[in-house]
Amino acid sequence: MSKGDGIYPEDLHYTxxxxxxxxxxxxxxxxxxxxxxxxxxxIVYVELPQVGAAVVAGEPFGTVESVKAVSELFAPTSGTxxxxxxxxxxHPETVNRDPYGExxxxxxxxxxxxxxxxxxxxxxxxxxxxDEAN
Amino acid sequence: xxxxxxxxxxKKTPLHALAKELGGRLVDFAxxxxxxxFSSVIEEHMAVRTAAGLFDVSHMGEIExxxxxxxxxxxxxxxxxxxxxxxxxxxxSALTTPEGTFVDDILVYRRGPDRFLLVVNAGNTDKxxxxxxRHVSGKVKVENASARWAQIAIQGPRAEEILxxxxxxxxxxxxxxxxxxxxxxxxxxxxSRTGYTGDxxxxxxxxxxxxxxxxxxxxxxxxxxxxxxxxxxxxxxLRLEAGMPLYGNDIDETTTVLEAGLGWxxxxxxxxxVGREALLRQKTAGPKRRRVGFEMVDRxxxxxxxxxxxxxxxxxxxxxxxFGPYVKKNIGMAYVxxxxxxxxxxxxxxxxxRDAAAVVVPTxxxxxxx
Numbered sequence: 001m002s003k004g005d006g007i008y009p010e011d012l013h014y015t016x017x018x019x020x021x022x023x024x025x026x027x028x029x030x031x032x033x034x035x036x037x038x039x040x041x042x043i044v045y046v047e048l049p050q051v052g053a054a055v056v057a058g059e060p061f062g063t064v065e066s067v068k069a070v071s072e073l074f075a076p077t078s079g080t081x082x083x084x085x086x087x088x089x090x091h092p093e094t095v096n097r098d099p100y101g102e103x104x105x106x107x108x109x110x111x112x113x114x115x116x117x118x119x120x121x122x123x124x125x126x127x128x129x130x131d132e133a134n
Numbered sequence: 135x136x137x138x139x140x141x142x143x144x145k146k147t148p149l150h151a152l153a154k155e156l157g158g159r160l161v162d163f164a165x166x167x168x169x170x171x172f173s174s175v176i177e178e179h180m181a182v183r184t185a186a187g188l189f190d191v192s193h194m195g196e197i198e199x200x201x202x203x204x205x206x207x208x209x210x211x212x213x214x215x216x217x218x219x220x221x222x223x224x225x226x227s228a229l230t231t232p233e234g235t236f237v238d239d240i241l242v243y244r245r246g247p248d249r250f251l252l253v254v255n256a257g258n259t260d261k262x263x264x265x266x267x268r269h270v271s272g273k274v275k276v277e278n279a280s281a282r283w284a285q286i287a288i289q290g291p292r293a294e295e296i297l298x299x300x301x302x303x304x305x306x307x308x309x310x311x312x313x314x315x316x317x318x319x320x321x322x323x324x325x326s327r328t329g330y331t332g333d334x335x336x337x338x339x340x341x342x343x344x345x346x347x348x349x350x351x352x353x354x355x356x357x358x359x360x361x362x363x364x365x366x367x368x369x370x371x372l373r374l375e376a377g378m379p380l381y382g383n384d385i386d387e388t389t390t391v392l393e394a395g396l397g398w399x400x401x402x403x404x405x406x407x408v409g410r411e412a413l414l415r416q417k418t419a420g421p422k423r424r425r426v427g428f429e430m431v432d433r434x435x436x437x438x439x440x441x442x443x444x445x446x447x448x449x450x451x452x453x454x455x456x457f458g459p460y461v462k463k464n465i466g467m468a469y470v471x472x473x474x475x476x477x478x479x480x481x482x483x484x485x486x487x488r489d490a491a492a493v494v495v496p497t498x499x500x501x502x503x504x
Binding site for chain 1: 170171174175176367371433434435437456457459464486
């Protein structure tokens with residue numbers, strides 16, 4: 001089963017700005033959640049940093065644009081950009097189709113692996129979205 | 135998209151419950167709670183370009199003008215020449231200020247020699263009605279009839295075939311910008327071959343109580359032809375591809391009809407009307423800025439309010455911009471100085487503090503095959 005099948009995958013951490021983060025060996029993969037892509041609607045443009053750029057937790061690292069709106073992307077953790085999903089340049093709609101899988105955005109070499117403790121767990125994020133939706 | 139919100143709780147059209155039932159995502163627009171999308175803006179946009187889409191546009195305002203001096207009144211407050219309209223014909227026009235700017239852009243329908251219907255933007259309805267009332271003279275009755283009219287737009291190359299079983303009207307016989315007073319789905323309706331998408335289609339004006347039944351019948355009957363319910367999101371991207379201005383974004387009380395590139399609705403030789411002198415002066419002197427269509431050369435979308443820069447100086451502003459789902463380009467409209475308004479002229483749009491190259495292209499961005 002791919003991560004795209006679940007609306008709230010269990011093994012991720014979440015921000016209040018609706019980014020997700022999956023950690024593996026000190027590297028965090030970052031994207032936006034199913035809820036975020038659904039709120040944005042058809043995504044037509046994704047602007048991401050260069051490999052090697054520094055990102056700071058809570059600070060913008062890029063931009064995502066749907067037909068309707070522009071939204072900033074906020075880094076869930078601090079560190080250095082280790083990899084960027086270049087496929088999104090040509091196919092930004094991948095973020096709508098598979099936000100937790102092929103629609104990932106950047107990988108961050110984390111400055112401090114403990115930083116994820118400040119983020120929401122899956123049940124907490126689910127409740128957060130349900131509260132926001134009401 | 136922008137609209138002027140009036141205070142208080144948003145109003146609901148007679149198709150509000152249906153929009154909710156169909157899964158529409160509701161937003162506040164110009165004081166109305168309206169669906170912005172049902173499935174996806176791109177899917178709805180493409181349905182209109184390749185099959186058909188159905189829109190609730192009941193939020194639009196209707197002002198009825200009747201009486202012996204109805205034509206003279208319409209002539210005095212609008213810039214197009216309503217004396218050229220025959221019964222059953224409509225045209226695009228504007229209510230103009232003394233400065234030649236837009237009180238509103240409107241449609242004028244001639245229902246009889248002494249009987250006109252003005253269709254105005256939702257957010258401007260009260261303002262337009264007050265404006266009209268203040269300019270009334272002679273034997274004419276001006277009434278804000280908005281509450282008596284719902285409006286359904288069915289747009290796209292298959293609109294005619296989808297509509298055909300629901301009306302006794304000879305649809306082939308209704309030419310572009312003409313209308314029939316007929317029945318649709320059993321209800322009395324003003325059926326007009328007009329729209330805000332750049333594709334063929336109809337706008338159906340009818341009693342609010344009849345509108346949900348008609349909308350349901352059209353949606354059910356049209357499903358096999360690819361008809362989709364569409365929201366304001368697709369309405370905006372469609373009108374933008376078609377090069378049509380949106381009041382509050384591309385035109386308003388600060389932009390003149392000539393600056394907006396709408397000289398074709400400005401009949402300066404028709405006799406006196408509000409704003410004529412200012413427009414005559416501007417026509418002689420030449421407008422200091424012009425509305426143009428542009429395509430982004432660099433990546434990114436130039437959106438409403440983004441500055442236009444040329445040789446390091448800010449020279450104008452983007453008024454609308456989007457990804458064009460059918461033309462598959464990032465397109466927009468902007469006001470720029472005349473010397474930058476020709477096809478092929480290049481300038482920058484400032485997107486998040488970065489200059490992104492754009493080029494002036496002819497509008498409409500999309501032109502349907504006829």
